[in-house]
Amino acid sequence: xxxxxxxxxxxxxxxxxxxxxxxxxxxxxxxxxxxxxxxxxxxxxxxxxxxxxxxxxxxxxxxxxxxxxxxxxxxxxxxxxxxxxxxxxxxxxxxxxxxxxxxxxxxxxxxxxxxxxxxxxxxxxxxxxxxxxxxxxxxxxxxxxxxxxxxxxxxxxxxxxxxxxxxxxxxxxxxxxxxxxxxxxxxxxxxxxxxxxxxxxxxxxxxxxxxxxxxxxxxxxxxxxxxxxxxxxxxxxxxxxxxxxxxxxxxxxxxxxxxxxxxxxxxxxxxxxxxxxxxxxxxxxxxxxxxxxxxxxxxxxxxxxxxxxxxxxxxxxxxxxxxxxxxxxxxxxxxxxxxxxxxxxxxxxxxxxxxxxxxxxxxxxxxxxxxxxxxxxxxxxxxxxxxxxxxxxxxxxxxxxxxxxxxxxxxxxxxxxxxxxxxxxxxxxxxxxxxxxxxxxxxxx
Numbered sequence: 001x002x003x004x005x006x007x008x009x010x011x012x013x014x015x016x017x018x019x020x021x022x023x024x025x026x027x028x029x030x031x032x033x034x035x036x037x038x039x040x041x042x043x044x045x046x047x048x049x050x051x052x053x054x055x056x057x058x059x060x061x062x063x064x065x066x067x068x069x070x071x072x073x074x075x076x077x078x079x080x081x082x083x084x085x086x087x088x089x090x091x092x093x094x095x096x097x098x099x100x101x102x103x104x105x106x107x108x109x110x111x112x113x114x115x116x117x118x119x120x121x122x123x124x125x126x127x128x129x130x131x132x133x134x135x136x137x138x139x140x141x142x143x144x145x146x147x148x149x150x151x152x153x154x155x156x157x158x159x160x161x162x163x164x165x166x167x168x169x170x171x172x173x174x175x176x177x178x179x180x181x182x183x184x185x186x187x188x189x190x191x192x193x194x195x196x197x198x199x200x201x202x203x204x205x206x207x208x209x210x211x212x213x214x215x216x217x218x219x220x221x222x223x224x225x226x227x228x229x230x231x232x233x234x235x236x237x238x239x240x241x242x243x244x245x246x247x248x249x250x251x252x253x254x255x256x257x258x259x260x261x262x263x264x265x266x267x268x269x270x271x272x273x274x275x276x277x278x279x280x281x282x283x284x285x286x287x288x289x290x291x292x293x294x295x296x297x298x299x300x301x302x303x304x305x306x307x308x309x310x311x312x313x314x315x316x317x318x319x320x321x322x323x324x325x326x327x328x329x330x331x332x333x334x335x336x337x338x339x340x341x342x343x344x345x346x347x348x349x350x351x352x353x354x355x356x357x358x359x360x361x362x363x364x365x366x367x368x369x370x371x372x373x374x375x376x377x378x379x380x381x382x383x384x385x386x387x388x389x390x391x392x393x394x395x396x397x398x399x400x401x402x403x404x405x406x407x408x409x410x411x412x413x414x415x416x417x418x419x420x421x422x423x424x425x426x427x428x429x430x431x432x433x434x435x436x437x438x439x440x441x442x443x444x445x
Contacts, residue, residue, distance in 0.1 A: 024051025027417050027424055029401070037396070040416050040428045041403035045215070045248045045371070046280040048335075049326055050417040056281045056325045063321035072315045079321035086327055087288070090257050094267035096294035099287045099307070100315040104247035104274035105139030107285035108209070111270045112143055113309050115207040115241045118293050121300040124239070127206040128164050131196055135170045135408050137217045138209060138245050138272075147209050150217045152406055166200065168192045170214070172221050174366065182224050190230050197238055207241040207270070212259040215248035216403055219373030219411040220366055222263060229264040241293065244268035247285065251276035252330055252418060255340030255369035262368055269293050276418075279326045282319035335418040339369035342420045346372055349429040355437060370418065374432070375411040383443040386410040387436075395435035400428055 011018060023030040027050050029037045042048055049056065063079060070077060084098045099114075101107050112130060119127035130147060132138070138148040145154055146161035154161070169192055170176070177185040197205055212228060214221040228244075235242050249259040250273045256262045258271070269292055274285035289297075297306045313319075330336060350365055354374075362377025380386040392404040392412055403413040416428055 026050045026052065027420065027428075036399065038400040038416075038424075038428050038431065040395070040400045040414055040432070042276075042415055042417050043280060044275070044403060045253060045413075045415045046275045048251070048253065048276040048418045049279040049281075049329060050419050053279075053281070053326075053329070055329060056279070056322055059325035060281060060318055060322045063318045067317050069313075069317060071312070073310065077315065077317040077320065079317055079324055080315040083320045083324040083327065086324060087286070090327070090331065091267075091288065094258070094290065095271070095288040096291045097289040099289070100320060101285045101287070101311055102283045102313050102316070102319075103139070104245075104272065104285050105141040105144045106311060107247060107272040107274055107287050108138045108144040108147060108245060109141055110309055111243050111245075111272050111287045112147065112207070112209070114270060114287060114289065114293060114297075114307065115243060117308060118241065118296050119206050121296050124203065126204055127239075129200050129205045130165050131193065131200075131205060131208045132165060132167050133170050133210050134167050135172075135214070135217050136167075136209075136211055136245075137215060137406075138211075139247075148217075150406055151408065166196060168196050170218065170221070171210075171223050171227050172214075172218060173224050174221075174364065183226070186224055186227050186230060189224075189227060190234060193231060193234060197234075197240070202238040202240070205238065205240045207243050208235060209243040209245060211245045211249060212263050213249035213254055213368065213371060216413050217406045217408055219375060219405040219409050219413050220249075220368070220371045220415075221373075222366070222368060226264060228260055229266045232266050232268070241270060242268040243270045243272070245272045247272050247274040249371055252336035252339055253369055253371045253415065254367075255336065255343060257336055259368075277326070278319060278323035281326065282316070282322040283313075284316070284319040284323045330418065333419075338420070339418050342416075342422070342425045343367070343369040343372060345422055345425045346370070346414065346429055349426055350374065350433070353429065353433045355440065357440065358436070370415055370420065372414045373405065373411050374414065374436075375409055377410070380410050383440065387439060388412050390439050391432075391436050394439050395432050398431050398435050398438075400431040400435070402432060 020032040021029050022032040029039050132147045134149045136148045137150040138144045146165040149167045173185050212223050232242050246259050269290045271288040278284035361379035364375045367373050376387045388404050388410050395402050405411040
């Protein structure tokens with residue numbers, strides 16, 4: 001059954017007919033009309049263990065039988081505590097505490113509030129400004145939307161977004177660094193931050209927020225080699241916190257547990273995670289809190305409420321039990337390393353299989369691990385307009401769901417489950433290439 005015409009749901013699109021997903025098995029989703037769709041984008045980089053994992057399902061059922069929910073203003077719970085210890089241990093000492101939340105947007109909002117409180121606790125209430133980047137995305141709630149700068153999602157809400165959020169240029173060396181060495185390009189980007197701090201007054205800036213690997217707004221664009229370390233040093237000099245948003249790119253997807261570990265290995269003061277944390281089996285996100293921030297909170301509270309915020313479903317027992325099972329499976333089965341290996345298989349297959357016309361017209365491949373983007377470059381200019389939307393639809397028609405990037409770029413994000421085998425990786429890439437070739441052929445007819 002398609003879901004829109006006769007649906008009581010206000011869907012994302014009022015024109016599109018949505019097939020009903022009725023089941024899932026491994027890297028595939030089944031629809032009610034009998035189709036089998038390769039989940040080539042893990043939904044939106046969410047379903048990192050694929051679908052129907054019996055261990056995770058049993059963890060959910062077992063926790064539901066024991067305790068579904070206890071409000072975090074009265075209680076903690078064993079799964080919430082154990083998951084916190086597990087993630088801290090996997091982070092090699094980068095963080096001291098964690099706050100469990102429901103969505104990536106909630107995590108970003110909470111990170112912003114923690115940063116604000118940190119400065120108030122330190123006697124610097126004048127720090128009210130946040131600096132993000134152009135062509136970034138941090139979530140759909142008003143604070144998260146203000147922190148980001150995805151033009152399409154932001155435009156209609158611009159008049160009601162907070163003026164406390166400011167934006168500097170993106171870090172996209174391949175597109176913007178023509179004629180510059182990577183170091184020279186970094187010089188420009190870091191100087192832009194410093195100029196913005198000086199414009200606002202460095203002592204009025206609370207934090208910077210950025211995606212170490214930009215998600216669907218630009219399509220898996222990596223920070224340059226020393227960008228994160230240089231920015232972190234600049235922020236420390238001015239007493240400004242760093243917030244790394246890894247809701248989409250984190251928790252193993254790029255081939256390291258945290259994306260910043262692949263990009264200079266400099267941890268942030270605060271980090272948001274989600275999506276791959278719980279693999280979609282239950283909604284769960286988090287803020288990971290570094291020692292500097294944590295020590296300030298613990299030193300100031302003296303038994304009083306430390307974090308002036310809270311959500312009803314914060315630290316939800318079933319969600320934490322589910323994510324704990326997910327994280328244990330990822331660690332046990334070496335799935336972070338598998339992301340790295342299968343990412344190389346995917347990249348190699350696409351490099352050797354995409355038609356020459358793609359590369360001749362500025363087409364490019366980028367990303368890390370199983371967070372890869374096919375950017376059509378200027379090819380759309382010579383064959384009738386942007387290709388991404390049509391290629392993604394054709395791929396879906398052929399049996400593979402891939403993620404269309406924002407209109408900022410003509411590109412498609414491929415980010416399948418961590419459990420991919422070599423055969424499955426080639427199957428997904430082959431379907432994508434076939435879809436692309438069919439769209440090119442139809443444009444030439």
